[in-house]
Amino acid sequence: MPCAHGPNGPLPCDVHLWVDADSPARAELVAHADVLVSREPLPTGAARRRVRALLDGRPGCLAAAVPDTATTCVVGVRERTGAVSFVRPTRGRADAPPPHTVVSVVHAWTVSGRSPGALLSLAPVPSR
Template sequence: MTASPARPAAARGAEPEAAWATVCFRPPRTGAPPREAGLQGGPARVVWRTRSAHGPALVRFDALPVTERGCAYRHPSPCLHPPGRLPCDTHLWADADGPADLREHADVLVGRVPRAVAEARRRVRFLLAEHPGCLAVVVPGFGAGCVVGVRRAAGDPWCAGLERGGPRAPASPQAVASVVHAWVAAGGSPSALRAVVPAFPG
């Protein structure tokens, strides 16, 4: 499947406007930990936390290839390792302020502009209402928190704040959003999550 119209490729080193995210709850124990957690720093190694449990997750990002006809939505290669505590999850995230055709196909929308908590909550609810195919939305707040919204089968969406690490090197909003999507897709309650933080803070 391809999207139209065509758009120029992102500048070298710039974060893409959309990507496939694969979340593994059994990260492979190979190689040195990444210096940065996020799109340009390689896979994001994070720790999810609830009130009574915690565990590792690895979020891999595969940017959509850009062709003359637009972005190609080819699904990334599957994980070859056994599942962890929860099954691996692959989904499409897009910039909440990016092109409409990317947002239309996205499972997760991620804001990049930090907002005050009340404004972030309004933004999350608006994005979920405007994009019925989207399961989760994350909007970063000022500091190291973010506001997360998850669509529910009935009633208003679930919406709450989530910790994403210390102010020096918090987990990226994309990594937080992807872990939330994987958690909910596996049957977990979004209200159980308290934090998604870097496994190796800088």
């Protein structure tokens, strides 16, 4: 299905597979995921370690997210060198998007050639 706002639209478009990394029913898909999401909220340090663990040994996975008990979530993005950089876009409002939405936006942003660090905030836009 083509992108609704066209190839030269203001927003990056992307198709990827995101998998709940904690779901035993989805275990066979984890190896094929472009994006992994954990649903268990953790303190910031533990969330960062969990993101690294999700990306370790999965070279095809570009990004992972773990809910953070302090803010919204911690998102890690694999750089071309294999190193993991962390992105913490601030929430635009109190109704911040869930981690799987945040990491999907970060994935689309990154594969479109934009720097993950340049994505500063996310806010849901009401549908018309």
